[in-house]
Each structure stands twice: as structure tokens, then as C-alpha cells.
Amino acid sequence: MLSWLRRTAAALWPFGEHLRAPDALAGLPRVLLLGPTGAGKSTLVNAVLGIDSAEARSGAPVTVRTTWHAGPAWPAALGDTRGLETAAGQAQAVVLRQALAALGPGERPDLAWLVLNAETGRAHAGAGTLAALAEALRAEGIPALVVLTHAEPGEDAHAGLRARIAGVLGPLPVVRVNARETRGEDGAVLVPEHGVDVLRAASDALLPAR
Ligand SMILES: Nc1nc2c(ncn2[C@@H]2O[C@H](COP(=O)(O)OP(=O)(O)OP(=O)(O)O)[C@@H](O)[C@H]2O)c(=O)[nH]1
Ligand SMILES: [Mg+2]
DSSP states (O other): OHHHHHHHHHHHSOOGGGOSOOGGGTTSOEEEEEOBTTSSHHHHHHHHHTOOOSOOOSSSOOOOSOEEEEETTEEEEEEEOOOBOGGGHHHHHHHHHHHHHTSOTTTSOSEEEEEEETTTHHHHHTTSHHHHHHHHHHHHTOOEEEEEESOOOSTTTTHHHHHHHHHHHOSOOEEEOBSSOEEOTTSOEEEOOBSHHHHHHHHHHHSOOO
16 A cells, blocks of 8 residues: 555656755755745745746646756755645655655755745645645654745735644744735736745754854
């Protein structure tokens, strides 16, 4: 049963082979991004690192395998993964733990970002997938924080979703980000880019000293 689950999960979410950062990025702390398709993982990678090499767009799943990035705006290696399938919660946690077990101690992620779209995140926050991953990360001793993308600015923004996340995922830090300014049909800026600097600082606090 368990081996069937592992094979099926690995086929559904084939990211295990690429969880090791390339040698060229050795020496940088490693941050692994996890979250549903379209949540904004690749957009976040570009905004946080000050690059435009992570392919990001709307539509069908874009990022199909784990790809590692570094850039001038922040000294860390970011592992951008294939979007989660919300129907396969426990199975993806099994894949994650298997993939982590295959890494040496100096190769494991130092931090994970659980990335959710603040506008549509409610559905995922209750689906079990992120909860299973948060539990797996906790069991592996890897710190995690939740990143809400497409977030409104302001202290009180998304308070309901944040309370729900705390109930489902446990007491993880939650950072709200709009990684790309949101524009209306007339081109006017509706929500400016914000929160990327807060995310870097919150992550620095959880990463090993460098
Ligand atoms: N306004 C705004 N748009 C965003 C934000 N994050 C992502 N987007 C948009 O949402 C769409 C999907 O973003 P991606 O970064 O490709 O999402 P992803 O999680 O990498 O998706 P997969 O690779 O399919 O798993 C793109 O059109 C982005 O421009 C955000 O914080 N604000
Ligand atoms: Mg992507």
C-alpha cells in the first residue's frame, strides 16, 4: 500500500530528483517554495531575488520541475517547485519526506515558504495538502513560513484567512505580499507591490547566520 502510494505520489508530483540545489549555488542558504499551481511561486522568486528568469504566467501549470535561482537582491538560493495537486495531500507529504531523506545534511532546505494566493487561498488552506506538508516540515525540523500573495496592504488585511491558516497549519509566521503591482483595465495601479522586503527580513530571521 505504502509503496503504491509513493509511486503514485511521485508520478503526480515529480519534484524529488531536483530537490538538491546545484553546486554553483553552494554556500547560499536554501529556501524551498511549496504551494498550489498559480499561487505565485515563480513571480515571488523573481521579485525577491530581483531577476526575471523564473517563468511565471497564468493558465495551465507553468513550473513543471524544481528549478533553483539566485539573484542580486537577496543572498539565498530559491527552489521553485511544481504546483501542488490539492487532491493528493498526504501523498505529496510522503514524496517530500522521501526526497528530503535522500539529501545529505548540508543539502536540505534551510527554510520552506508555503505560498498561497490570498484571494483564493481559503479553499487550499482547508484542503489538507498544505497541512500535510507543514506537518512533514515540522517532523523534519525545517522551519516554514506562509506567504500570502496577491495580498492587500494594511495591518488588518486578510485577518480571517490568517486565523484559518493558524487553525489548519499551526502557529507559522504569515507574510503578506503583492509581488507584482496589480493594475486595472485602464492601467491604473490598484494595489502597489509591497511586502517583498518584509518577506526577506522574516526569512533572514529563520535562516542560519551568514
Ligand atoms: N498582482 C499580482 N499578481 C501575481 C502575484 N503573484 C503571482 N501573480 C500572477 O499570477 C499568475 C501566476 O503566477 P506564477 O508565479 O506563474 O504562479 P506559480 O505558483 O509559479 O504557478 P505554477 O508554476 O503553475 O505552479 C501570473 O500571471 C502572475 O503574474 C501577486 O502577488 N500579485
Ligand atoms: Mg511557477
